Amino acid sequence: MKIAILGGDGFVGWPTALHLSDAGHDIHILDNLSRRWIDTELGVQSLTPMDSIQERTRIWHAETGRRIHFNLIDLARDYDLLKNWLADHRPDAIVHFAEQRAAPYSMKSDRHKNYTVNNNVNATHNLLNALVELELDAHLVHLGTMGVYGYSTVGAAIPEGYLPVGIETMAGQTVSQEILYPSNPGSIYHMTKCLDQLLFQFYAKNDGLRITDLHQGIVWGTHTEQTRRHPQLINRFDYDGDYGTVLNRFLIQAAIGYPLTVHGSGGQTRAFIHIQDSVRCIELALKQPPARGSRVEIFNQMTETHRVRDLAEMIAAISGSQIAWLPNPRKEAAENELVVHNEKFLSLGLDPTRLRDGLLSEIVDVAKKFAYRVDRARVPAMSAWTRDIATRINHDPEGKRLKSVS
Ligand SMILES: O=c1ccn([C@@H]2O[C@H](COP(=O)(O)OP(=O)(O)O[C@H]3O[C@H](CS(=O)(=O)O)[C@@H](O)[C@H](O)[C@H]3O)[C@@H](O)[C@H]2O)c(=O)[nH]1
Numbered sequence: 001m002k003i004a005i006l007g008g009d010g011f012v013g014w015p016t017a018l019h020l021s022d023a024g025h026d027i028h029i030l031d032n033l034s035r036r037w038i039d040t041e042l043g044v045q046s047l048t049p050m051d052s053i054q055e056r057t058r059i060w061h062a063e064t065g066r067r068i069h070f071n072l073i074d075l076a077r078d079y080d081l082l083k084n085w086l087a088d089h090r091p092d093a094i095v096h097f098a099e100q101r102a103a104p105y106s107m108k109s110d111r112h113k114n115y116t117v118n119n120n121v122n123a124t125h126n127l128l129n130a131l132v133e134l135e136l137d138a139h140l141v142h143l144g145t146m147g148v149y150g151y152s153t154v155g156a157a158i159p160e161g162y163l164p165v166g167i168e169t170m171a172g173q174t175v176s177q178e179i180l181y182p183s184n185p186g187s188i189y190h191m192t193k194c195l196d197q198l199l200f201q202f203y204a205k206n207d208g209l210r211i212t213d214l215h216q217g218i219v220w221g222t223h224t225e226q227t228r229r230h231p232q233l234i235n236r237f238d239y240d241g242d243y244g245t246v247l248n249r250f251l252i253q254a255a256i257g258y259p260l261t262v263h264g265s266g267g268q269t270r271a272f273i274h275i276q277d278s279v280r281c282i283e284l285a286l287k288q289p290p291a292r293g294s295r296v297e298i299f300n301q302m303t304e305t306h307r308v309r310d311l312a313e314m315i316a317a318i319s320g321s322q323i324a325w326l327p328n329p330r331k332e333a334a335e336n337e338l339v340v341h342n343e344k345f346l347s348l349g350l351d352p353t354r355l356r357d358g359l360l361s362e363i364v365d366v367a368k369k370f371a372y373r374v375d376r377a378r379v380p381a382m383s384a385w386t387r388d389i390a391t392r393i394n395h396d397p398e399g400k401r402l403k404s405v406s
Helices: 013-022 034-042 053-064 079-089 110-133 188-207 246-256 275-286 308-319 343-347 355-368 387-394
Strands: 002-006 026-031 068-072 093-096 139-145 162-168 174-180 211-216 218-220 260-263 269-274 297-301 304-307 323-326
Touching: 002 013, 002 079, 013 026, 013 053, 013 068, 013 093, 013 275, 026 053, 026 079, 053 068, 079 110, 093 110, 093 275, 110 139, 110 188, 139 188, 139 275, 174 188, 188 211, 211 275, 218 246, 218 275, 246 260, 246 308, 246 355, 260 308, 269 275, 269 355, 275 297, 297 343, 304 308, 308 323, 308 355
Parallel strands: 002 026, 002 093, 026 068, 093 139, 139 211, 211 297, 218 269, 260 323
Antiparallel strands: 162 174, 269 304
16 A cells, blocks of 8 residues: 555654555655654653654665655645645555644643644644545544543443443433543643544544544553664654653663652553554554445554553562652542453454563663663653642642652
């Protein structure tokens, strides 16, 4: 297939481009390189030394003889460029990662909220709009998030996208219907993915677009089979307080002897998936396009759930690290249960990488190898969800934002 990978320079986009190229597909990356600009804005860099996208694709060609094409296009702002590119290339499938993906970054300031909403919603809408206008019947696979479901304290199992409900009619009868699972975002970033869901629902219904939405959990790990092939193909690894996700942060913190930064009681339960499984799931989803005219296909792209404090304790036990119990900069349930249905990918043959299988080698191979590149000052998560929380954190009497270390 000819596949366009929108956001193919990012943390999941790049290994996906390599994986699909390796599988024989004709890969075209469209990216505005915003993630690299945001590194510059924040004054941080990937833990792993990362080459330019042009250099990465040159190395891939030298290693494999296969070409990955790169196009500098901003989906949210360059509608005509996007439309012209789609008209010229008419891909068979499109994988859409081209959104600002960090919840703390989206909550940093009013400017960051605006940027995240404008960028994410416009990128998705421009794409859908162009597909209709060009009568392009490409299968669109979108990287959504488990965070659209929210983290209720009720603890009911989360279905794959749709919830069966009984609605009482005027005549007093109960009719059953399947509705999109009610959105319950926990950040501006997560909210944009909820808005995406509505855009997809409308365009699938109105124009018959074929859309798959992957509700992905927190990705951990760095390497995939293809990124290991050459040092310059290495994936990015974020450890800072805005873009680093919890498990990868704990791994690098353990490697540099920094107390593991648990927010609140660490009772937050979240869904996880290894980067290798993430790229496999995308390939599986591409092989299962929904029929034209059918509703949006939704998969829960996660393989296991963990409580934050259990992860911290597991890594502390392996590495001897201390745990720092910090006031939570986010507004989120202090404790939640999470049971998630993910049978669709398992039935398509996904054989999950379990946390325990991959954890130690991740610490040794990546975190320790590149620990010298860490700026410890960029480890704390400083983005507060509300003004009240910001005030509370900034007026921490100990001046260290630390509740206790154990
Ligand atoms: O040092 C830290 C960092 C995070 N947390 C806690 O860990 C949980 C997860 O935080 P995260 O930063 O790992 O994940 P999140 O903000 O939810 O976002 C990440 O995971 C999402 C999947 S999910 O969480 O919605 O399933 C993706 O959509 C996003 O792109 C990705 O950045 C939160 O309760 C947070 O308070 C800590 O305790 N300590």
